[in-house]
Amino acid sequence: MAKAKIVKARLVANWTWNGVNEVCGICHVHLDGCPPEATAKFQTPGDDCPVVWGECKHAFHLTCITKWLGTQSDSQSCPMCRRRWEYSG
């Protein structure tokens, strides 16, 4: 009777914020990548470039949405759907 056992597995995985192949609606860089400001500072993706979701389910790099909201004088709206921007949970 044949049998087999695993001694060691060396695997490779990508990490992802949400698994969707999606770009940030503001900087048009992949959400798992770095927005241009971060690239210019040689920052690394992941911890350096967090992604946030709005209640509207749209996702952006934190730096991108912060910058966007900073340019909005009164209404804080999502740049994609124009709904009022609320950070999701």
Place this chain on the structure above:
Amino acid sequence: MSVLLRHGVVQCITPPKFELILSSIDTFVKTGKLNKGFETDLRDIQEFYGANIGVTLYEYIRDSTLNTNDTILTSYKKFEKFRGVLDLMSEIFSHDFSKSFVNSIEANSTLKDLVSSGMDAYKRGQSGESTEQDELILSTLALVSKHQTLEFIPFEIELPTSTFDEPKLCDLKVIVENLADDFSQFVGDWKNQMITHLFESFGRMRISELFDIIVDFPESKPALIDLKECLSKVNLDDHLVNTYKASLRKRLLHAGAQTPDIIIQFISTVRSFSIIDQTGRYLKAIMKDITDYLMTREDTIKCLSKMMTEEGGELWEELEDPTVIRTEEEEDEEKPALDSSKPDLIKIFVDMHRGNKDLFINEYKDTLTEKLLKGGFDIEVETRTVELLKIRFGEKALYYCEIMLKDISDSKFINNNINSQLSNEDQLEVKIISRNFWPSSAQETEDVTQHSKLHPSVRDMMDAFQQQYQKLKAPRRLLWQPCLGQIDIIVTIGHSEVPITTNPIDASLLLYFAEDETFTVPKLCELLNISQDVCDKKISHWVKMGLLKMVDQGLYSIQDEYNPDQNETEAVEDSDSNKKGGRQALMRQYDDIVHGMLSTMDSMDASRIHQMLSMVISDPLPTYDYDVQELRVYLQELIEEGVLEIESNMYRLK
């Protein structure tokens, strides 16, 4: 005597015995014999006339008896027995007439005879065995030398050839200077001419050997320093450039040379030329020939990148060199590249690719990917290489490589953390990489990866890891890349435990087989979620390896006993290529080599491929002992598979 009377000296004085001498010479010229008492008469005349006797005799000879220069020479050779006559000849030769006579071929060869016997005489003199005859010959030689251009004197000192690891020019100069000193009692400025002649002939010799000297670099530095001295004394610039260009064409820049060899010779050429010439003009003259040729080879960038980034590679020391720090920001376009004594090879190679350093970095990224994904978590060497590349090419160019390194060091940390939670004895090790920052070789193609299923025992490990990762790094999660990983398994077959290292999908396939008796291809396709095509290939691979067998049409199971050698042959005969024997099938081991060869050479005929395979086959493969006919069958197989194509007997990659 009427002729003589026209000239001043003779007209005024009628010297004692002068007529006797003249008639003696006259007789000598006509009959080759000298009158009795000639020497005594001659001495008397010399005392009387001093230096002028030569002029007188010369004019006499020119105008009266002798009509051709060749005859003069014959006479001269006969005269050489007499020292007194030599003195006379010295003066004779100091006149224009010597110039016309050396133009005759016979004069030339006679002079050569004279010189070679002179050399022998000189050698005997050096060992203390010289005779009076030798001294005469040497004096004669000295006299001739004084008035002849040195091209007529074959300079035959044995020149040392083919050893380049010690200076030779210095010793030769001493020999020649001594030689010249010995002659200097007869002649004055022979020394300079002789030394110049040495520089020229020695320089030409080293130039003819330049290709081999450069092959031997840096051991051949002494030969290059000798050559440098010659080049500073005589103008051999064009000769050097043309000769070296010709040897490059003949010996290097052709299909038979491997790209790394061409690059290494180029590197040595640059370094060698910087020794013989600091202005860079030789290099400038030959460089285009090599770089243009290298640009026609597809693997040039790959080789260069490897040589630069592998510790101990031919360009590694350039990368390590702290004196050449030129980051992008500091780079000054107007700085001439070759003004420093140490040539900047990396700059030369980047310039060769129109300054596109990203080509090098991208190539390195592929190398780095392979090293990082296949290796463990120890990335000390790679980190250092990236640091050096940063100094050279700037931080921006290495940004992605930095992220790749950080992914691995982050992975190490995360693995330690998660494995301590899971207490799974480090059975699983996961490299977590940032997509978009690794080259495409680290990204699986969609169709095989995302949908394939792995064996539950593998999946369980992955799920447990995923769970912990999500706890640690929420909201991030992992997208598995099952084709890239490797799993070590031990398969027990009969009485053997067979260790196998393979990708997760093949490992899963074997794990399934180890659980169940038999599988059909469609069933396996479903279990692993792979296409029938892919599945057929995997099965036939493991059959070939002696792990699986076909129990019935389309039905497979694990072998009863592990016996790889026997099974290999059976497997091939079982498979669809029935007509080919095991021996022929084994030629498939050369797939990679043939592919590599043809990507370097563009196209080759069968006998050339045969010849190269016989040479390059190395250790892990069995000795190549096929004949050309077997090779053709094998190549035909590759053509049928669409790997190769053939046109007028030349094979090339499709």
